[in-house]
Amino acid sequence: MTRSVAVALAVARKDLTSEWRTRELVPALGQFIVLALVIANFAFDIDSQNASAIAPGVLWLALVFAGLVAFGRAFAAEREQASLEAMLLTPASPTAIFAGKALAAALLLIACEAVLLPALALLFGTPLNAGLVLAVLLATVGMAALGCLFAAMVARVRAREVLLPLLTLPLWIPFIVVGGQAVQVAMGATGNYNQAVALLIDFDILFVVLTSLAARFVLDD
């Protein structure tokens, strides 16, 4: 167990160090997010009455597409460098390697969320509070687990850019629906925030366990 945690942390640290030095992903995703918000701001006729109804939808759209790019790159880069095989030919558990990749991808997406949430508050005038941040973070955990699993699955396929959204988006729907509900309440709409957050935690546990079990078979050819 300790060894698996050490492997997962080493893999995550390696991915984050590579991203820090190359700055390939996060700046591009940050720009994409800001552009998406600016376009949405012009496309919708936003006022103080409808902002809290429109903003959650815009948030999830930006988050979903940024997530697809972030998780897709997690394994595509390994395949391009032919380094995934080198990792898998060590005694390290494929599940630990997968966990490390998912952790790094989730942290990169959280870095993008650090741009997304303040920008949303600025452009749409929505509140930025702990409830909103918690709901988005909880959704990120499960989305990262699922996104990375499918990214690993399609990494060796030529049409991976098409396949990844086709496989991932249907399974992200629970996070978008429940997370969307929690975000709406956090932005001032009526509803049961605690119930939505509890459901997000349940989904996180379910999908983290399922993807961890499946990762071994997906990664170990």
Place this chain on the structure above:
Amino acid sequence: MSTIVADQITQRFGSELALDAVDLALDKGEHLAVLGDNGAGKTTLLRILATASRPTSGRLELFGIDGLRERPRLRALIGFVGHAPGLYPALSAAENLEFFCSLQGIGRARVSEVLELVGVAGVARRAAGRLSRGEQQRLAIGRAILHDPQLLVLDEPDASLDSGAADLLARVMKGRSAVLATHDHALANRLCQRTMVLRNGRSLGAGTRLRVVR
């Protein structure tokens, strides 16, 4: 106990037969060269021996352990150098090896020793992406011996290496069993006691280097 016993190893990719019932045995400490033209099946065979892929049929025993079912257990005993170096370009040469130390569960003290052994100690702090192709190949060889494996599987490791390739390979193969795929017959003769020739996925037989040369 033999290091490798491969029995009727067959690999199909769709309708294409890449390996056709290849038999192979390798004793402890023995070095075997696998020769053959491009597309003969050398890489396919070596990937199976390194537990990187599974054959369509056949039996593989490595160190007396089932090489098809117990692959994770065997990986601590095998070092593999494939066609691509498989390094992380943003990490330095030393960081690449330190990362693989973490995956192998071994201490980082081994890194400087290995960098020295493969002749890249002078560029240890340089990003792997900025190393020459030959230096990257040396680093990949270093990664393969990082955990002191008992079996080395080397797929054309001399590609892109300079004239010191033979000496380097002799150093890393010393004291280990090794299977080496190469197009260089002189290198095979120098480093290996036995040679196996593949053509169109079939073994044309194995013999001592003298028999093959004749």
